[in-house]
Amino acid sequence: MKVRIDPDICQGQGRCFSIAPGLFGFDELGNGVVIGDGTLQADTLALAQLAQANCPEHAIFIEE
Amino acid sequence: MTDNPVKDFATDWDHSDSQWVADPYPIWEDLRERCPVAHTERYGGGWFPATHAGVSKIAKDTDNFTSRTVVIGNGRPTELDLPAPIGLAPPITSDPPFHAIARRLILPAFAPGPINALEPMIRELCIKLLDGLDGQDVVNAGSSYARYIPPSVIRGMLGFPEEDIEQFLEFVHIILEGIDHPVEERLEEFAPVEAYFTKQIEEHMDNPRDDLTSYLLNAELDGQNLALEHVFGTMVLILVAGIDTTWSAIGSSIWHLANNPADLARLVNEPELMPVAVEEFLRFYAPVTMARLVKEDMEYLGCPMKQDDWILLGFPAANRDPDVFADADRFIIDRAENRHVAFGLGIHRCAGSNLARLELRIAIEEFIKRFPTFELADAESVTWAPGQIRGPRNLPIRILS
Numbered sequence: 001m002k003v004r005i006d007p008d009i010c011q012g013q014g015r016c017f018s019i020a021p022g023l024f025g026f027d028e029l030g031n032g033v034v035i036g037d038g039t040l041q042a043d044t045l046a047l048a049q050l051a052q053a054n055c056p057e058h059a060i061f062i063e064e
Numbered sequence: 065m066t067d068n069p070v071k072d073f074a075t076d077w078d079h080s081d082s083q084w085v086a087d088p089y090p091i092w093e094d095l096r097e098r099c100p101v102a103h104t105e106r107y108g109g110g111w112f113p114a115t116h117a118g119v120s121k122i123a124k125d126t127d128n129f130t131s132r133t134v135v136i137g138n139g140r141p142t143e144l145d146l147p148a149p150i151g152l153a154p155p156i157t158s159d160p161p162f163h164a165i166a167r168r169l170i171l172p173a174f175a176p177g178p179i180n181a182l183e184p185m186i187r188e189l190c191i192k193l194l195d196g197l198d199g200q201d202v203v204n205a206g207s208s209y210a211r212y213i214p215p216s217v218i219r220g221m222l223g224f225p226e227e228d229i230e231q232f233l234e235f236v237h238i239i240l241e242g243i244d245h246p247v248e249e250r251l252e253e254f255a256p257v258e259a260y261f262t263k264q265i266e267e268h269m270d271n272p273r274d275d276l277t278s279y280l281l282n283a284e285l286d287g288q289n290l291a292l293e294h295v296f297g298t299m300v301l302i303l304v305a306g307i308d309t310t311w312s313a314i315g316s317s318i319w320h321l322a323n324n325p326a327d328l329a330r331l332v333n334e335p336e337l338m339p340v341a342v343e344e345f346l347r348f349y350a351p352v353t354m355a356r357l358v359k360e361d362m363e364y365l366g367c368p369m370k371q372d373d374w375i376l377l378g379f380p381a382a383n384r385d386p387d388v389f390a391d392a393d394r395f396i397i398d399r400a401e402n403r404h405v406a407f408g409l410g411i412h413r414c415a416g417s418n419l420a421r422l423e424l425r426i427a428i429e430e431f432i433k434r435f436p437t438f439e440l441a442d443a444e445s446v447t448w449a450p451g452q453i454r455g456p457r458n459l460p461i462r463i464l465s
């Protein structure tokens with residue numbers, strides 16, 4: 001499983017990198033970015049899903 | 065406040081009606097079930113979507129709605145009244161494509177990096193304000209605490225002299241009180257503000273330093289420094305958008321804790337809950353509603369909208385929509401899934417959201433550290449700000465320990 005942020009949808013609400021700072025960071029404008037290639041392990045999947053469930057813009061995608 | 069009370073908010077809503085100001089939540093619940101887009105002939109005509117879906121659709125639709133003005137009044141500035149393409153207070157009053165340019169300029173200054181660096185300064189400020197309240201049985205958490213935090217932070221960020229704080233607070237008052245005055249009147253009221261800002265801008269031109277004023281003066285568009293009216297407009301935006309908003313959020317949160325001792329005890333005993341609690345404060349007591357204008361006559365969400373009709377974007381109403389939030393009308397201090405829209409949605413997401421969160425978190429942390437138990441001293445005397453920013457202004461709190 002991999003997590004990605006769609007940069008066209010992200011508006012920098014800032015929820016993902018607060019909830020899961022190990023998975024997400026931010027760019028110079030404050031928009032969310034995935035750290036590394038976004039591959040999720042069993043223990044980080046739940047955290048990514050929590051970030052997804054808190055993104056007001058629905059910009060986070062978790063895919064096979 | 066209006067002297068013509070509303071009888072039916074579905075057909076005649078008014079966000080300055082005393083019933084709406086005192087407790088808007090039952091009104092919005094009723095509208096969500098009955099409308100869900102309410103109409104009014106007041107202010108020259110307008111619409112209020114009460115659901116999350118309606119608010120979200122309009123907030124993201126910059127083709128059919130303009131942000132030329134975002135505060136409801138009886139008049140409407142035409143495009144010719146405002147400096148084009150900048151608008152009065154870029155980027156909040158800018159539309160695409162200029163919006164993205166103006167927004168890109170200011171976002172780096174409000175990104176998490178530079179904002180998080182302000183934490184020690186904000187904490188010191190809160191501690192100093194609390195020192196001034198020490199020993200009192202009853203403190204006014206609105207007018208003596210929450211009200212001072214955002215202006216002091218923004219004065220510091222702009223790099224205006226600390227000894228000017230009283231004058232600065234007076235300017236904030238002028239700007240916020242006159243927000244729905246007609247454009248010409250507003251320009252007149254602005255004269256002393258403009259004179260002071262111009263002096264500060266000139267002083268920063270002579271002595272550039274590491275603050276927001278120098279940042280804006282150094283910013284470039286197409287290889288040119290910003291027009292001075294753009295710098296001035298953005299400074300005004302920062303004042304208008306960054307002060308009574310956050311002050312309201314801080315006040316509402318303290319009001320909640322004063323009314324809910326179990327939540328207060330949990331926050332005192334489990335300080336690690338603070339980040340999720342802050343999001344729930346923001347959802348439940350979202351202070352800000354923003355306006356749009358309809359660009360052209362059209363049928364939209366089943367409503368016959370006319371050009372220049374107002375849209376009041378009720379982000380706080382969207383945050384109570386049971387279609388999106390489980391137990392939407394319950395404050396759940398450790399709510400794990402909380403997709404609230406307190407900072408808006410789409411391209412106009414509050415640029416200062418990182419700062420607002422930081423101020424709110426520190427203000428509450430320090431308040432409950434100093435006063436671990438407290439209650440409302442006089443519930444009847446609490447007053448709520450009317451208009452588009454909701455929060456308690458008079459907030460007498462009895463300190464119990």
